[in-house]
Amino acid sequence: QMQAASLIKLYIMGAVYEDYDSLSSKYSKDQLDNALNSMITVSDNSATNELVRYLNKDHDHKKGMKKVNAFIKAQGFEYTHEYNGLEDTSLWYDTDTKNTTSAKDCGRLLERIYRGEFVSHLASRQMEELLLNQQVTYKIPSTIPSESRVANKTGETSDCENDAAIVYTPKGDYILCIMSCEVSSKSSAVDSLQEMSSLIYSYFMNRDTSKLSRQVEATAKETD
Numbered sequence: 001q002m003q004a005a006s007l008i009k010l011y012i013m014g015a016v017y018e019d020y021d022s023l024s025s026k027y028s029k030d031q032l033d034n035a036l037n038s039m040i041t042v043s044d045n046s047a048t049n050e051l052v053r054y055l056n057k058d059h060d061h062k063k064g065m066k067k068v069n070a071f072i073k074a075q076g077f078e079y080t081h082e083y084n085g086l087e088d089t090s091l092w093y094d095t096d097t098k099n100t101t102s103a104k105d106c107g108r109l110l111e112r113i114y115r116g117e118f119v120s121h122l123a124s125r126q127m128e129e130l131l132l133n134q135q136v137t138y139k140i141p142s143t144i145p146s147e148s149r150v151a152n153k154t155g156e157t158s159d160c161e162n163d164a165a166i167v168y169t170p171k172g173d174y175i176l177c178i179m180s181c182e183v184s185s186k187s188s189a190v191d192s193l194q195e196m197s198s199l200i201y202s203y204f205m206n207r208d209t210s211k212l213s214r215q216v217e218a219t220a221k222e223t224d
Helices: 005-018 020-026 029-041 045-054 061-074 103-114 121-132 186-206 209-223
Strands: 149-157 160-169 172-181
Touching: 005 020, 005 029, 005 045, 005 061, 005 103, 005 121, 005 149, 005 160, 020 029, 029 045, 029 121, 045 061, 103 121, 103 160, 103 172, 121 149, 160 186, 172 186
Parallel strands: none
Antiparallel strands: 149 160, 160 172
16 A cells, blocks of 8 residues: 555546446536546546545535545455545645555556456446546656557656556557655656666567467367
8 A cells, every 4th residue: 555646546537437427417528528538638636626526416525535435445446545635735634644555456447447347348448548648658658669558647746656557569468557655756766667667568578479379379278
């Protein structure tokens, strides 16, 4: 469990899509989609807080946050919890506690989006599209060549640099989540994150795919 920063927005996105039909009947679909787009692609905090308010029939942020946390719990994410709103100090209910998540929870969430199993197949594809349109790309995506695509969400505070991504390559796809908090130098943390991303991409692209193919074929024969 670590400080989530804006990675908490992945879970808020899921809670909104779970309730999308009823929310779009109360608020316009364009209004809802624009807020989701702003929350994910440019990590807009005001849009995030507003979406949390949407989740409560009285437009109450604290009660909407309870709905986010109920969604998180129901989905089985062990290390994730929203304690406070984003940026707006009037929405900080527990100033001694930070919103939390983990690389494990983020990885599981992204895998379920990738497989079309998060909320629903349609919702998963819509969430994936938002992540593919991410504008904050100076971490994991910055090291990935143009032959591949990245769907990611970052999170950063004064001492945190986080990124969670699905990387789509010509040789298969993988999920990478890196969280670094309580860092003494944010620039060094970003440098390390980029270096890890580059090394992992290089390893993945240069691994012995022929050996992997033989393993898959052997498994298929055993299954037959």
